[in-house]
Amino acid sequence: MQALKPRNRTGGALRMPRTVAALMLREMATSYGRSPGGYLWAIAEPAAALALLSVIFSTAFAAPSVGVNFPLFYATGYLPFMLFNDVGNKMATSIRFSKQLLAYPVVTFLDALVARFLLNLLTQATVMIIVFTAILMIFDTRAVLHMPSILASVAMAAGLGLGVGTLNCYLMTAFPAWERSWQIATRPLFLISGIFFIYDDIPSPVREILWYNPLMHVVGMMRRGFYGFYHANYVSPLYVTCIALATLALGLLLLRRHQRALLQD
Known part of the structure; x- marks a missing residue:
């Protein structure tokens, strides 16, 4: 009786990290390779946009609702919002972006999701570090940093983007009209997520409604991290974690059940 050969688990264990790394490098090359500065432009563009908007809005909002410095107040709302928005939007088009590669058995839809999530999370986290460091060095913000709250806000925004983006990955691939509908439906989020105001300043009837907007919690946690x-x-x-996990679980379930039909469309 022949002895059974041990299975080579090393190759299987390393397959996903290698595939994810290759997909991340491919996206960096295809998405940013032709732009001036390459991938660095993905970091410089949002940082420059925030700086410009801070200057513009500071003329209208001289005194922020919290603290003494408007650029910091605006950044603590804008950056976590953009983290959620960028991660969610990029993940929603993961299958469409890597559809040709998904025809190969070695590449799965999960690889495409993980690669897009990690790349855009790292990009937005780098933007955050650069912008916050610059603001704290240039201005007298009198900020008292609480890193657990800051990291919790980043985790909440990333988790929410991961969950909503995964669910939208199925919906936008299966129903192309959903992409436009989602963009229209979520445009008011920029105005109702606490970027320009704080939760406590909202009148009571509206405040109870806006509590159900998970981004209000994300922004509030970030500001807790900068204002002691x-x-x-x-x-x-x-509440944010439950929404993130529910949308992620539903999105993964739908993608796994309908992946063949989605790739054939």
Whole structure:
């Protein structure tokens, strides 16, 4: 009786990291390779846009609702919002972007999702570090940093983008009209997610409604991390986590069940 040969698990264990790394490099080359500065432009563009908008809005909002420096107040709202928005939008088009590669058995839709999530999370995290460092060095913000709250806000925004983006990856691939509908439906989020105001300044009837916007919690947690006196008691990480996990689970279930039909369309 022949002895059974041990299975080579090393190759299987390394397959996904190698595939994800290759997909990330491919996206960096295809998406940013032709632009001036290459991938660096993906970091410089949002940082420059935030700096310009800070100058423009600071003329209209001289005194922020929290703190003494408007650029910091605006950045603590804008950057976590953009983290969610960029991760969610990029993940929503993961299958469409890597559709040709998904025809190969070695590449799965999960690889495409993970690659896009990691690349855009790293990009937005780098933008955050650069912008916040510049603001703290240039201005007298009197900020008292609380890193656990800052990291919690980043995790909440990333998790929400991961979940919503995964669900939208199925919906936008299966129903192309959903992409335009989603863009129209979510445009008001920029105005109702606490970027220009704080939760406590909203009148009571509207405040209870806006509590259900998970981005209000993400922004509130970020501001808690920069303003030691701002407690943001309304923030519920559990609520945001439940939404992120529910949308992620539903999106993965739909993608796995309908992946063949999605790739054949």
